[in-house]
Amino acid sequence: MKILITGIAGFIGFHAAKEFAARGWKVIGIDNFCDYYDVKLKRDRAALLEGLASVRETDICDIASLKALFDEESPDVVLNLAAQPGVRYSISHPFVYQKTNLEGFLNILECCRHAAKIPKLVYASSSSVYGGNVKMPFEESDPVDNPVSLYAATKKANELMAHTYSHLYGMQTIGLRFFTVYGAWYRPDMALSLFADAMLNDRPLKVFNNGNMKRDFTFVDDIVDGIVRTVEAANLPRYDIFNIGNHRSERLMDVIDVLADALGVKPKLEMLPMQPGDVPATFASVEKLHKAVGYEPKTTIREGIPVFAEWYRKYRGRD
Numbered sequence: 001m002k003i004l005i006t007g008i009a010g011f012i013g014f015h016a017a018k019e020f021a022a023r024g025w026k027v028i029g030i031d032n033f034c035d036y037y038d039v040k041l042k043r044d045r046a047a048l049l050e051g052l053a054s055v056r057e058t059d060i061c062d063i064a065s066l067k068a069l070f071d072e073e074s075p076d077v078v079l080n081l082a083a084q085p086g087v088r089y090s091i092s093h094p095f096v097y098q099k100t101n102l103e104g105f106l107n108i109l110e111c112c113r114h115a116a117k118i119p120k121l122v123y124a125s126s127s128s129v130y131g132g133n134v135k136m137p138f139e140e141s142d143p144v145d146n147p148v149s150l151y152a153a154t155k156k157a158n159e160l161m162a163h164t165y166s167h168l169y170g171m172q173t174i175g176l177r178f179f180t181v182y183g184a185w186y187r188p189d190m191a192l193s194l195f196a197d198a199m200l201n202d203r204p205l206k207v208f209n210n211g212n213m214k215r216d217f218t219f220v221d222d223i224v225d226g227i228v229r230t231v232e233a234a235n236l237p238r239y240d241i242f243n244i245g246n247h248r249s250e251r252l253m254d255v256i257d258v259l260a261d262a263l264g265v266k267p268k269l270e271m272l273p274m275q276p277g278d279v280p281a282t283f284a285s286v287e288k289l290h291k292a293v294g295y296e297p298k299t300t301i302r303e304g305i306p307v308f309a310e311w312y313r314k315y316r317g318r319d
């Protein structure tokens, strides 16, 4: 079986590619290696995939190249992870989100629809679609009509676009709402990296909403396990949406303590107000994915954060 992973040089794409290759899948991947964050990190991940996956530099906004790739490779499954991520960046750079997350996603749907053998599409949505919902934990049946960032709005739009294509063309489309993923080979724009960088450089950590935040932190191996189960399941409906989180909502201040312990430092904190576009809390119900494919996240932050910290020290040359 052949899987096409978009955003393969990204944090989650890299881990997913390794796992699918280990399970005997033929893995093809594309990435545009954009400079939203350190391109060297993306190149280093891609280099580690040599021999495991065939990686090409292609943009999902380039419909002609994408169509040619679908014709040539005829994948059984498409795992769409390519996106412009980041809640805060969507406030300053809205049009990148329009381009990659809306137009690029439409290109993926069109290529799937017109493929000689229509592939199963599994794509990344996000916990951010829940906006400022206060009913916890977040369940897939909750209303998600009040996004508080353009990033969240594009992810919700992806779910609606996928629904239309499933309805009109009988394609199977499964959306996974990821909840704050972390681990080795992590993104430098996300909280744990920013905290680790500040801690190791003796700078104060910017702690938003005065630390009064909670996040469902999900270790990347658990996320990949959920992706693999979803991709390999034969019994899923034509269209569905699942949360994929850890089912533990952690206090930000506890997360900072665990990270400081793992790095062996005493952090300095700079307490700041809430950032526009951010939400105070996320908490995933994972019951639906558990029932559908047996998903069961295993990793607590006390187990997972030291894995991130060890990788971070080594990769950033601070060991």
Ligand SMILES: NC(=O)c1ccc[n+]([C@@H]2O[C@H](COP(=O)([O-])OP(=O)(O)OC[C@H]3O[C@@H](n4cnc5c(N)ncnc54)[C@H](O)[C@@H]3O)[C@@H](O)[C@H]2O)c1
Binding pocket: 006, 007, 008, 009, 010, 011, 012, 013, 030, 031, 032, 033, 034, 042, 058, 059, 060, 061, 080, 081, 082, 083, 084, 085, 086, 100, 104, 124, 125, 126, 127, 177, 178, 179, 180, 181, 182, 187
């Ligand atoms: N990491 C998280 O906590 C998290 C949470 C919720 C949702 N998600 C979603 O999961 C997916 C993967 O996230 P990630 O953390 O691995 O991010 P990432 O930025 O590390 O990976 C995305 C990859 O897509 C590539 N890309 C961007 N635009 C592209 C384009 N136009 N064409 C081809 N490639 C392009 C990037 O170069 C990058 O390598 C994204 O869709 C993201 O929105 C992630």
